[in-house]
Amino acid sequence: MKELALHLLDIVKNSTAAGATLVEVCLTEDEAQTLTIVIRDNGRGMSPDFLAAVSDPFTTTRTTRKVGMGIPLYRLTAEQTGGGLTLESTQGVGTTVTAVFHREHLDCPPLGDLPGVMAMLIQGSPKADFLFTHTLPTGSYTLDTREMRELLGGDVPLDAPEVFLWLTEYLKEQESNIKASHGTL
Numbered sequence: 001m002k003e004l005a006l007h008l009l010d011i012v013k014n015s016t017a018a019g020a021t022l023v024e025v026c027l028t029e030d031e032a033q034t035l036t037i038v039i040r041d042n043g044r045g046m047s048p049d050f051l052a053a054v055s056d057p058f059t060t061t062r063t064t065r066k067v068g069m070g071i072p073l074y075r076l077t078a079e080q081t082g083g084g085l086t087l088e089s090t091q092g093v094g095t096t097v098t099a100v101f102h103r104e105h106l107d108c109p110p111l112g113d114l115p116g117v118m119a120m121l122i123q124g125s126p127k128a129d130f131l132f133t134h135t136l137p138t139g140s141y142t143l144d145t146r147e148m149r150e151l152l153g154g155d156v157p158l159d160a161p162e163v164f165l166w167l168t169e170y171l172k173e174q175e176s177n178i179k180a181s182h183g184t185l
Contacts, residue, residue, distance in 0.1 A: 003112025004037070004101065007077060009121065010070040011039050011097055016125040018043030020094065024131045025118070031137050033103040034083075035111075040096040046089040054087065074099060081105040115171030118143070119164055126159035134174070138181045141174040143167075 001007050008025065015023045020041035028036045046054065054071050074097075075085040083100035101108050114134070122130055122145060129149075133142045145158060148167075156163060 001073060001077070001109070003109055004035075004077070005112035005114045005117040007070075007074045007099075008037065008039070008114075009117045011074060012121050013124075014070060015039065015041035015043050015095065016121075016128050018045075018095070020128055022129045022131065023121075023125075024133075026133045026135075027114075028135045029103070029137070035101045035103050035108075037099045037101070038096065039098075040094065042094040045091040045093050045095055047091055051087060051089050071097070077101070077109065080107040115168055115175055118171055119168040122167060123159045123164045126157050134178065136178050136181070139178045141178060143171065143174075 001010075012023055012025065018041065020043035022042050024038070024040040026036075026038045026040075028038075030036075071085075071087070078085045078099045078101055081102040082105055083102055085097065085099045087095065087097055089095040118130070118132055129145045131142070131144050131146075133140060148158065148163075152158075152163070
């Protein structure tokens with residue numbers, strides 16, 4: 001995949017497919033140009049045997065095809081930058097995927113359209129809640145769909161077109177603000 005946001009899309013879709021009602025996505029970039037992406041969910045989790053085999057592209061829960069490339073490609077992308085990927089999962093509790101990327105490395109893909117991907121994930125899984133945080137050394141922002149639901153009062157679903165448009169613009173504005181304060185615009 002050419003952008004880290006597309007890896008994030010793939011992994012979070014796995015979380016919602018596993019029945020997660022809450023998905024936490026946390027991006028942290030430090031002064032040393034290290035980007036850590038943590039995706040934590042409360043889905044059904046994985047058995048120890050499946051967890052041990054999930055990095056094999058021929059291990060998948062899908063019935064439509066016999067390969068699953070999400071985790072293996074995500075791991076490869078992280079490792080190509082000198083980083084790595086760890087998986088923790090407990091059946092009935094959930095899964096945490098942590099990937100570390102060294103942003104200054106030649107093989108590190110760009111972050112990509114993070115606001116668009118997060119808005120698409122929220123619209124595409126309107127029954128799940130998302131807690132999204134992006135932190136740079138000079139600032140951060142958080143979006144919590146539970147707060148959005150409270151403000152919308154239940155009359156407007158998260159997959160409504162007007163919510164999607166507002167959400168996309170809000171996330172773009174927040175990204176622009178933290179990048180401007182960090183001097184990375």
